[in-house]
Amino acid sequence: MKKHVLIIGAGGVANVVAHKCAQNNDVLGDIHVASRTLGKCEAIVASVVRKTALKTAGKLQAHALDATDLEATKALIERTGARIVINVGSAFLNMSVLSACIATGAAYIDTAIHEDPLKICETPPWYANYEWKRREECRQRKVTAILGAGFDPGVVNAYARLAFDEYFDRVDSIDIIDINAGCHGRYFATNFDPEINFREFTGQVWSWQDRRWVSNKMFEVGREWDLPVVGRQKAYLTGHDEVHSLSQILKVPNVRFWMGFGDHYINVFTVLKNLGLLSEQPIKTAEGVEVVPLKVVKAVLPDPSSLAPSYTGLTCIGDLIKGVKDGRECEVFIYNLADHREAFEDVGSQGISYTAGVPAAAAAMLIARGDWDVGEMTHVEELPPLPFLQLLDRMGLPSRIRQGKIDQELLDARSERLLTE
Incomplete structure (x- = not known):
């Protein structure tokens, strides 16, 4: 059973993910929030504390991180002991964060496809341009990487x-x-x-x-x-x-x-x-x-x-x-x-962030429980849908x-x- 979550990002979706992970920390364990701007992470932590969202007593910490820095991201994963990384930062970060997860063996979840800052609307299918090139590496290292686990995609x-x-x-x-x-x-x-x-x-x-x-x-x-x-x-x-x-x-x-x-x-x-x-x-x-x-x-x-x-x-x-x-x-x-x-x-967020963040937290729970810890790169449509939809019913969607x-x-x-x- 995997435990301890690192949330990368500090926007509206990250706020939702942090609250929902806190509400289910009996399953997920320690919760860490990291982004380039420490103050935003600290604000999310303060919001979770203010709403007394933690289901059980546990660790809830904010960290400064430039997630484009592969070595720094690997080091934070190892330092926090996180076995599940939820990437809800910029879509420009995906491949860096995925690489850190592959290197450390942590499970990876994101909610949107990777993008190159200097390219728009690349040749379809889009996943073939970046993510699918790492499929075999995930399989060989038995790293679970769930792509697009928000609402749409997800x-x-x-x-x-x-x-x-x-x-x-x-x-x-x-x-x-x-x-x-x-x-x-x-x-x-x-x-x-x-x-x-x-x-x-x-x-x-x-x-x-x-x-x-x-x-x-x-x-x-x-x-x-x-x-x-x-x-x-x-x-x-x-x-x-x-x-x-x-x-x-x-x-x-x-x-x-x-x-x-x-x-x-x-x-x-x-x-x-x-x-x-x-x-x-x-x-x-x-x-x-x-x-x-x-x-x-x-x-x-x-x-x-x-x-x-x-x-x-x-x-x-x-x-x-x-x-x-x-x-x-x-x-x-x-x-x-x-x-x-x-x-x-x-959770203190608007509905668009809510619909993207709740599913990502649910996917983390399914990895923690073992239902979706498949040891390879996968999309939501390749996984059993019923446990996911049952969790979402309970979690507010x-x-x-x-x-x-x-x-x-x-x-x-x-x-x-x-x-x-």
Whole structure:
């Protein structure tokens, strides 16, 4: 049984992970939070203490760490005795942190794909550019590395696996739909790291259609979806991590990702992009100072974690899956509704951070218990989904399923179905 967790990162998602690990430290043991800015780590520790989140008496410490420094990261893993590393820092850190885990034998979890700061929207499948090149090394060293264990990617991958195994004889399409129907009250802000957020939307939009990669421009393809509780919502075809694993691992002919955007967001984004302010390439000002426009925009926008106190409304994220069962065409929508206000009351973060952070903590628990400690690099859709979804139900992210006119708790529906089969 693996114990003791090192959380790398100190943003909104790291705050959620720390609180949820603390709430389950009887399973996870010591908890350490590390990032380049020690003060942010100390603020997370103080928040956990203030909410008396630790389930049992245990170690909770903050550390300063430049996670691009491989030797420093290895040393911190060894010094803390952490056997599980949850990487929720910048996506630019993934390969460095993964390397440290491979070297020390610690299990690795992340919530987003690795990115090169100077490259946007690389050749698909994205995982083949970095992570999958380390597969064999993880296997040889028996290091568990779970890629994309947030919500999307992560929980939506588990939904796909469950549907693939239990609800269909043949899956024809998976449409992942991510809607934030909440309101933060600011003129303009992003719900997670602005740099990563904008990078997702400035390159090509890759989707998997008819078993091949299809490229579109951002905001080129949109449609309305009729969703539970949040109603009709406009979403746009968007490039996203899980498309690049689900398409290759489950061999489904069509995998697409749709994200909701309001007209105001699109207008501001378009102006910033047309002015060149979303570029990741360095430029020089008239004074000879070298700056990266995207980093300047990030610096002037609100910190996503600062949105939490005033955030209201719901998120709705799920998989619309179509295929054939018993010779008949059918579809299911498996999803979660998360309340921004409830997330803030639980851990002091907004709902977007909550939906990404809770699953990462749940994945750590499954590694600690042995359920997901597989000793190789893997994606969530390659792992048993039921223990994950059961934990998420208990930890604050219950899942539901809509089949035709019937909408109910996913685990209740599954129990009823198994009883009648």
